[in-house]
Amino acid sequence: MKLNLKKSLDMQNRARNCIPGMTQLLSKRPDMFAPGVWPGYFSHAKGAEVWDLDGNHYIDMSIAGIGANVLGYSDIDVNEAVKKSIDNGTSCSLNCTEEVELADLLCELHPWAEMVRFARTGGESMAIAIRIARAYTGKDKIAFCGYHGWHDWYLSANLETDTLGNHLLAGLDPAGVPKGLAGTAIPFRYNQIEELQAIVMQHKEEIAAIVMEPIRSEQPKQGFFDEVRAIANEIGAVFVIDEISAGFRMNTGGAHLLLGISPDIAVFSKALGNGYPIAAVIGKRDIMDAAQKTFISSTNWTERIGPTAAIAMIEKHRKLNVGKYLIEIGNLVQNGWKNLSEKNDLKINIGGIPPLSHFIFQGNNPLAMKSLFVQLMLEKGFLASTLFYSMYAHTSEHVDVYLKSVDKAFAEISDACHSGDLEKRMKGKPASSGFKRLN
Amino acid sequence: MKLNLKKSLDMQNRARNCIPGMTQLLSKRPDMFAPGVWPGYFSHAKGAEVWDLDGNHYIDMSIAGIGANVLGYSDIDVNEAVKKSIDNGTSCSLNCTEEVELADLLCELHPWAEMVRFARTGGESMAIAIRIARAYTGKDKIAFCGYHGWHDWYLSANLETDTLGNHLLAGLDPAGVPKGLAGTAIPFRYNQIEELQAIVMQHKEEIAAIVMEPIRSEQPKQGFFDEVRAIANEIGAVFVIDEISAGFRMNTGGAHLLLGISPDIAVFSKALGNGYPIAAVIGKRDIMDAAQKTFISSTNWTERIGPTAAIAMIEKHRKLNVGKYLIEIGNLVQNGWKNLSEKNDLKINIGGIPPLSHFIFQGNNPLAMKSLFVQLMLEKGFLASTLFYSMYAHTSEHVDVYLKSVDKAFAEISDACHSGDLEKRMKGKPASSGFKRLN
Structure with missing residues (x-):
């Protein structure tokens, strides 16, 4: 045809x-x-x-x-919740309660997490997580594995053409990423603990965060994430799990819950709103509190549809x-x-x-x-x-x-x-x- | 009471x-x-x-x-348009036509602009504009005036405590902004052309963009923006106007249209969606095309509510x-x-x-x-x-x-x-x- x-x-x-x-x-x-x-x-x-x-x-x-x-x-249930929030007004000079309810719900699903910040897109929520990790540690470098969006902190991995990053993230051109960020984002491969160990050996005192997706193509090797966690503890780095792709796929919440991973911060978007823009950065209290040492603020993060849709999605996801x-x-x-x-x-x-x-x-x-x-x-x-x-x-x-x-x-x-x-x-x-x- | x-x-x-x-x-x-x-x-x-x-x-x-x-x-008219888009589905594996219609409408309102990219929040749309300007020019430094959000490119102005920036942006703490960005964002004051001239004198070959709000507290001096435009031309910098606050306040479109400013890029958010998250980066074709040399991409930028709300807002704004x-x-x-x-x-x-x-x-x-x-x-x-x-x-x-x-x-x-x-x-x-x- x-x-x-x-x-x-x-x-x-x-x-x-x-x-x-x-x-x-x-x-x-x-x-x-x-x-x-x-x-x-x-x-x-x-x-x-x-x-x-x-x-x-x-x-x-x-x-x-x-x-x-x-x-x-x-989805009829998410739509119904969103339409109700539209009738009540999705934005004014005051805040909506749904973001507080969603923060509590995310912490209930992830008992290790105590505080939450919201954004509307995956890329910017990862940029928030990185800012918080850097503000908390006072360090700049990021050891990472996987895909984490379009922002400068991440694409800077491709600034130096001879790094592993350039090889493995083929097609992500860092044109327009400031050259002063060269060397700040250093990639390692999933299940290759020795690659992370090599990064740590070279940059031990400078690593603000270890950033990973919990799972993509292969299952984690036995003990792999325990070793990552131990390294993060040893060097005082924030362990960030990017759940933007994997979250709410295999369970109601982050895949890290299933895989026995213990992060300090986890980041959600995509599935979280079932198509309505919302993103969340959840984390441990002392680390998330570093958000108050810096400036992370945006008008459109305060509207009501995003958290409304997320609450409706999570409730349906859990129930079914x-x-x-x-x-x-x-x-x-x-x-x-x-x-x-x-x-x-x-x-x-x-x-x-x-x-x-x-x-x-x-x-x-x-x-x-x-x-x-x-x-x-x-x-x-x-x-x-x-x-x-x-x-x-x-x-x-x-x-x-x-x-x-x-x-x-x-x-x-x-x-x-x-x-x-x-x-x-x-x-x-x-x-x-x-x-x-x-x- | x-x-x-x-x-x-x-x-x-x-x-x-x-x-x-x-x-x-x-x-x-x-x-x-x-x-x-x-x-x-x-x-x-x-x-x-x-x-x-x-x-x-x-x-x-x-x-x-x-x-x-x-x-x-x-607003009843914007709500009605949004609810219709919700009934039709706000997101799937294909794209929505409303973003194309909104792009054309923004170019119609701003005849100097030919291409448009969308985001959902003001801060990230400014980060897109900066990325495009840097990718287009191959330079890193930004001369700026005014407030432009929470992103690294901007807060980096406060990294060096002895700069003008630190003095004038009191309260915006750059904790967590990588130190490699120090010196990349250099502030000047509105109507103080000599401050911009001094920046240009010192950093002439390195300036990717001149970034300004069109107006905030005071009226522009006669000829001020013509001089800024001439400097941008002379040094090959992209002239970016941040309309996130001023846009759609005094006229249907950017305040720069009223003030006779000729930018290369203008950025909108806030009013654009009347409370629904949407942001737009509009610009000249050759400059905007640099977006294709780099990687600027996010899932939630493709949903339908943002551009739907913006079209409804603009049509009502213009009509009334x-x-x-x-x-x-x-x-x-x-x-x-x-x-x-x-x-x-x-x-x-x-x-x-x-x-x-x-x-x-x-x-x-x-x-x-x-x-x-x-x-x-x-x-x-x-x-x-x-x-x-x-x-x-x-x-x-x-x-x-x-x-x-x-x-x-x-x-x-x-x-x-x-x-x-x-x-x-x-x-x-x-x-x-x-x-x-x-x-």
């Missing part, structure tokens, strides 16, 4: 003329999927279903709003044990990928925790294979890519019909690879690779 | 236990008004009216959500000529302050553009005078302080009843000053001074 995408493609062109990069988020660029055939824009979305500007209907088996929509799109469900759905998809790739003689590497699953095509032209997959799935009525983020709105029926279509798409890609006409079958261009994460 | 504030004061104590600083915004701390008598929290707000947690009703003649609510609280109205209301208030202070033998200094007016008590104990004023006005049913930000929801009747109460409050403060029992009449503590802005 050839899709009519005229309005969607016109809107993409219009956007490219007035918005550098077309969108505010790398992961939502059509280039990340299949340029020329990916619709890019939606008119409405509900549950796991999306309608584009040309009226095409899809089941979304892709990135779930890049992980923002953990419950599903336009959403984390368990997301793992089940993710496992169904990962198992489907495995079986269907074998059946169709396609080599793929599958990774990620089940709620944040991905696979990588193995072959001479993986980006063309990805684009053809995206294109074939669109034509079968699915937003789909090599990433799958599960939502509570996904049903096993969604997975069933999705996997039937994946089977056909894999068969055609396999056929195209064997007959060598992969690119001839593509109606758009190959996907871009985006940036390589540091795992 | 003694107000019952039990629930409000309990909530403040609860908040202080779990949120460092109690709120996300310095300007919304009860300390900034009258600690112990300022309610701090609201249950609902509509137009210019606010109800606190104990059911007390106020007309808000204070900070209008610190300038966020330019139309008024819970809200800027003209805000000036009229502001002038009524400033004239009232002037007449009533003279009548009651109180010395005050009045300043600010009419929509963002303020006065400063002159006397031995101005912070106690301010706190007593806040307290007396609360007891008369007004949220009021020494700042007055006008909203479209303010009517001349609001101003009339407000000024009648100001008259009585000024009379009592004058009496208290003469009889020397200012502090005895206070039920709370004196206000904090907050930070001193660089004008």
Whole structure:
């Protein structure tokens, strides 16, 4: 089925003329999927279903709003709470009580945490965590692992072209990051304790924080996080866990609770608001209190929708044990990928925790294979890519019909690879690779 | 009338236990008004009216959500547009068209601008503007005037205790700002072209941007901004105008349009969303395109409410000529302050553009005078302080009843000053001074 995408493609062109990069988020660029055939824009979305500007209907088996929509799109319970807050006024010269309630709720879910600051986006909440860690310790350097956003403190890792950082965070260009930050952010790899030990050896007295995602592609090695914790204690560094991607995926709260990690600060966004902008920095009292030694303040952090949505999301998440469900759905998809790739003689590497699953095509032209997959799935009525983020709105029926279509798409890609006409079958261009994460 | 504030004061104590600083915004701390008598929290707000947690009703003649609510609280037209976007889903794996429409609308209002990036808060949008300017020029230093938020690039001005910055931005502690940024942000004062010239003399080849608010307390001197523009051209610096406070106050768009300023980039937030989080960086094409040389990306920047609210706000603002109205209301208030202070033998200094007016008590104990004023006005049913930000929801009747109460409050403060029992009449503590802005 050839899709009519005229309005969607016109809107993409219009956007490219007035918005550098077309969108505010790398992961939502059509280039990340299949340029020329990916619709890019939606008119409405509900549950796991999306309608584009040309009226095409899809089941979304892709990135779930890049992980923002953990419950599903336009969730009725979160919407109802938000609309009530709109009727009562979302902003005035006084503060809203919902942020206090949310702070208490987050501390209840994470009993080691005692104080909370809020922001509205993931990047800025990580910048707050870093500011607090630096203010608390009086030190500047950050040892980090994983992806933590667009801010200067993080991209500075790529300022020195000969560092590990430049190698591992390929695609994150630090243009415009002040050169005075060179050497302040030093990367190490997940489960490679000796890399962190080497950083500590060299910069022991200068490290303000050790910053990590709790989990992404692989499980932590036995004892790995205990060693990180011990190192943080030894050198007086603040141990910051970035839960922006992993939080509220496998459990109601941070993945660190499941993995037995003991951080000093944890940072949440994305899933926290189910698509409404909110971010939270939670932490131990003495460390969080350092926020008062410095200046961290923004008008739009005081509005009511963000904490209202977060409270509604958390309550529903907890009541329905959403984390368990997301793992089940993710496992169904990962198992489907495995079986269907074998059946169709396609080599793929599958990774990620089940709620944040991905696979990588193995072959001479993986980006063309990805684009053809995206294109074939669109034509079968699915937003789909090599990433799958599960939502509570996904049903096993969604997975069933999705996997039937994946089977056909894999068969055609396999056929195209064997007959060598992969690119001839593509109606758009190959996907871009985006940036390589540091795992 | 003694107000019952039990629930409000309990909530403040609860908040202080779990949120460092109690709120996300310095300007919304009860300390900034009258600690112990300022309610701090609201249950609902509509137009210019606010109800606190104990059911007390106020007309808000204070900070209008610190300038966020330019139309008024819970504006029916903006709310209606936002609720429609909620029903259609505010976030999914695709992009919303409203950000493209808003980008075009902002470029229509500001014909010199061609491209737009969005964020959700003022501070992060200024950080984007700085990143773009640095990426475009390949330089790091910023010459600035005025207030521009909590981010590292700005607070770094206070890292060297002997700079002008430290003196003029008293109260903005740079704890936690990396020391490698020392010397990268250099302040100059409004209308003091020779201070900018001196910075240029010393750092000519290194200046990425000249960053200013278009107006705050005083009018620009004839030719001042032309000279700034000429200097920016001469040294190849990006001229950034921060419209976060001044934008949409006197006209539909940036104040720079009224003042004949020709920037390369302008930044909006606060009023732009009438209380819904949204921020925009608008600029010339070749400069904005530098955003693609670096990495500026965030999930929550892609949701639909922000641009929806901004479009609805701008359309209403333009249709009703809200800027003209805000000036009229502001002038009524400033004239009232002037007449009533003279009548009651109180010395005050009045300043600010009419929509963002303020006065400063002159006397031995101005912070106690301010706190007593806040307290007396609360007891008369007004949220009021020494700042007055006008909203479209303010009517001349609001101003009339407000000024009648100001008259009585000024009379009592004058009496208290003469009889020397200012502090005895206070039920709370004196206000904090907050930070001193660089004008």
